[in-house]
Amino acid sequence: MLRADRVSNPLLKSKIMSADAAAALIPPGANVGMSGFTGSGYPKLVPGALARRMKQAHAAGEAFRIGLWTGASTAPELDAVLAEAHGVEMRLPYQSDATVRKQINAGEMQYTDLHLSHVAQLVWYGFLGHLDVAVIEVAGILPDGRLIPSSSVGNNKTWIDQADKIILEVNSMQNLGMEGMHDIYYGTQVPPDRQPIPLVRANGRIGEAYLRCDLSKVIAVVETNQPDRNTPFAAPDENSQRIANHVIEFLGAEVKAGRLPPDLLPLQSGVGNIANAVLAGLNNGPFENLTAYTEVLQDGMLDMLRSGKLVSASATAISFSPEAMKDFNENIEFYSKRIVLRPQEISNHPEVVRRLGVIAMNAMIEADIYGNVNSTHIKGTSIMNGIGGSGDFARNAFLSFFVTPSTAKNGALSCIVPMVSHVDHTEHDVQIIVTEQGLADLRGLSPKQRARLIIEKCAHPDYRPALTEYYERALRESPGKHTPHLMNEAFSWQDNAVKVLNTESA
Numbered sequence: 001m002l003r004a005d006r007v008s009n010p011l012l013k014s015k016i017m018s019a020d021a022a023a024a025l026i027p028p029g030a031n032v033g034m035s036g037f038t039g040s041g042y043p044k045l046v047p048g049a050l051a052r053r054m055k056q057a058h059a060a061g062e063a064f065r066i067g068l069w070t071g072a073s074t075a076p077e078l079d080a081v082l083a084e085a086h087g088v089e090m091r092l093p094y095q096s097d098a099t100v101r102k103q104i105n106a107g108e109m110q111y112t113d114l115h116l117s118h119v120a121q122l123v124w125y126g127f128l129g130h131l132d133v134a135v136i137e138v139a140g141i142l143p144d145g146r147l148i149p150s151s152s153v154g155n156n157k158t159w160i161d162q163a164d165k166i167i168l169e170v171n172s173m174q175n176l177g178m179e180g181m182h183d184i185y186y187g188t189q190v191p192p193d194r195q196p197i198p199l200v201r202a203n204g205r206i207g208e209a210y211l212r213c214d215l216s217k218v219i220a221v222v223e224t225n226q227p228d229r230n231t232p233f234a235a236p237d238e239n240s241q242r243i244a245n246h247v248i249e250f251l252g253a254e255v256k257a258g259r260l261p262p263d264l265l266p267l268q269s270g271v272g273n274i275a276n277a278v279l280a281g282l283n284n285g286p287f288e289n290l291t292a293y294t295e296v297l298q299d300g301m302l303d304m305l306r307s308g309k310l311v312s313a314s315a316t317a318i319s320f321s322p323e324a325m326k327d328f329n330e331n332i333e334f335y336s337k338r339i340v341l342r343p344q345e346i347s348n349h350p351e352v353v354r355r356l357g358v359i360a361m362n363a364m365i366e367a368d369i370y371g372n373v374n375s376t377h378i379k380g381t382s383i384m385n386g387i388g389g390s391g392d393f394a395r396n397a398f399l400s401f402f403v404t405p406s407t408a409k410n411g412a413l414s415c416i417v418p419m420v421s422h423v424d425h426t427e428h429d430v431q432i433i434v435t436e437q438g439l440a441d442l443r444g445l446s447p448k449q450r451a452r453l454i455i456e457k458c459a460h461p462d463y464r465p466a467l468t469e470y471y472e473r474a475l476r477e478s479p480g481k482h483t484p485h486l487m488n489e490a491f492s493w494q495d496n497a498v499k500v501l502n503t504e505s506a
Contacts, residue, residue: 006140006170007221015221022167022220023049028057028064030132031090033123033159036078037071037317037344038271038296039229041152043135043169045222047078054087065089067129071154071316071344072116072295072388073097075229083109092128093119094386105382113376113383116295117348117392120158124190134163138211139174141221146210149182149341150174151228152317157184157343160213167220168213173227177332182341183207199352202266202293203312203340232321233299236277239405242436243274244281247361247401250432250439252286254399266293268353268393269300270362271319274403276300278361283309293358295347295389297339299324305338306331314340316347348392360397362390364404367458368420369451369471370483371427371442373402379494380421387424395429406435406460414463416454418470419490433458447483448475 007013023046026032036042050066057064067090068082079097082088086108091100093114103109114122122128136156140148149156151174160166185207189195198206236244254260264287269275279300282290292301292313302324304310318341320328328335346352353360364375365384374380376387394400402425404415415435427450433440438457442450455467470486478484 006172006223008143009141009145009215011215012141012145012168012218012221015218016223017220019045019049019222019224020052022046022222023053025165025167025219026050026066026133026135028062029066031067031069031129033069033131033134033155033163034074034078035071035136035150035152035154035156035159036074037152037154038073038319039075039231040317040319041137041150041154041156041228042070042074042078043137043167044077044171044224044226046135046167046169048081051081051085051087054082054085058086067092069093069119069123069128069131069155069159071152071156073385077226077229094388096385101383101385111383113386115348115387115391116344116389117350119155120188120343120345121190123155123158123162131159131162131164133165133167134159135167135169136160137169137171137174139171139176139178141168141170142210145213145215147213148176148179149184149211151178153182153184153341153343154316155344157186157211158345160211164217166213166218167222168218169222169224172223172225175329175332177329177336178341180209181336181339182209184209184211184343185346186212188345197346197349197352199346200355202291202314202356205340207342228325230320230322230325232323233276234273236273236280239436240274240277241281243403243405243434244278246434246439247278247403248281248285250441251359255287263287263289263291265357265359265398266291266314268292268294268358268360268397269298270388270390271296271298272363274363275361278403279304283307293347293353293356295344302328302335305335312338312340314342314347316342316344344389348389350392350396353393353396357398358393358396359399359401360390360393361401361403362394364402364415364425366415366417366420367402367404367430367433367454368417369454369467370447371430371433371450371454372420372423373425373430373433374420374422375402375424377422380491391425391429394425400429400431401434402430402432403434406437406458407463411460411462413496414460414467414493416459416463416467417493418467418474419485421491421494435460437461
């Protein structure tokens with residue numbers, strides 16, 4: 001049942017309408033900022049209604065496409081339905097949907113892959129064009145018109161401030177126990193008037209619990225009662241557990257050496273099974289009173305909060321499995337005292353990441369023998385998902401880990417290559433590379449020292465001899481001896497990847 005008290009402002013109550021009626025207010029060619037970050041807090045009904053309009057327009061021979069801006073990835077109810085309607089001209093700043101990816105790589109959809117901390121400022125200055133409409137999911141509307149944020153904050157503050165018109169989806173499936181969990185900071189300014197962000201602890205609060213909204217811009221309110229995309233995580237496999245063990249052993253050594261305090265520093269973890277395995281290892285490890293300053297809270301951090309290993313967690317969104325979401329909702333009073341959800345311009349802000357001394361752990365597609373990392377592209381041309389927030393954290397973290405299994409496609413491809421086909425994180429931002437084979441601490445090493453260590457510690461034994469042979473020939477034959485390469489064959493390993501992928505698709 002929809003709760004009548006979810007919309008308690010009289011003016012906005014008078015604007016309640018169906019999703020189809022609301023979608024009819026979005027014109028072709030508009031730039032539309034929608035809520036949503038890693039499968040949480042996205043509008044559930046308006047995108048589908050908009051997609052139906054697009055299909056009708058296309059059937060009548062009329063063009064109907066929009067620019068689609070979000071916080072990060074969303075869900076099939078948003079990304080997939082609009083892509084299937086061939087209704088997206090430009091997508092930004094991050095995506096993970098298979099249909100969207102296919103259209104981007106086929107040249108049918110434009111895609112701007114952005115550091116997530118940069119988006120708000122780019123919109124303020126108009127670099128991305130004008131924002132016409134915002135479609136934002138909220139958990140409720142207060143009598144004075146303030147908005148109770150949903151399970152993600154993302155870029156919602158910016159969309160609401162910058163859009164000409166606003167459509168609100170009020171989702172009664174979202175737990176009202178989250179009220180007060182959010183910290184919306186309105187002190188951000190633009191140069192030359194920018195002031196330091198006054199956040200000095202991972203669990204600190206510097207803003208307010210609600211989103212402000214100019215009620216005159218709200219053109220529609222849609223009521224819904226739909227869950228977020230709650231995707232189960234696979235149980236950690238042997239490789240994930242070995243990677244986790246390498247990370248935890250390294251952190252213990254850093255504590256022993258006096259370079260980390262016993263309770264470490266705030267943790268940032270990318271999303272996925274390897275990340276959850278590392279968090280599970282930390283939950284069973286020797287460290288106590290941990291904190292997190294990250295983008296997304298997933299199952300592993302919820303487990304750590306429940307066990308007491310993690311005392312607080314700051315993020316911009318939650319993304320749980322169905323079982324974890326059930327636990328979250330049933331124990332919302334416990335979690336609401338320990339979790340802070342912020343706008344992504346704050347959760348990912350380089351100034352704050354550097355100040356807090358975050359320990360960043362992110363995934364990659366491949367790394368080369370000199371420590372450059374590709375986290376977005378296959379053979380340099382086909383996008384996978386996007387850089388997301390990994391760059392925000394990697395360059396500014398106290399410790400920057402990149403993790404991957406040493407091989408892909410059941411061992412047919414090496415994830416350690418002579419030269420990455422696309423560089424998202426340069427050797428200057430990558431401190432530690434980890435595979436199930438081992439850990440390479442690259443801090444303070446020259447390129448040639450890094451090469452030998454990465455091959456020895458991180459490459460799979462099946463590929464180690466070929467990488468060693470390539471490096472030694474490059475050392476002899478390359479005209480430059482600082483970062484030796486054989487440029488006529490540096491990408492030959494990616495050529496092999498294409499052959500493998502073509503064979504699989506045949």
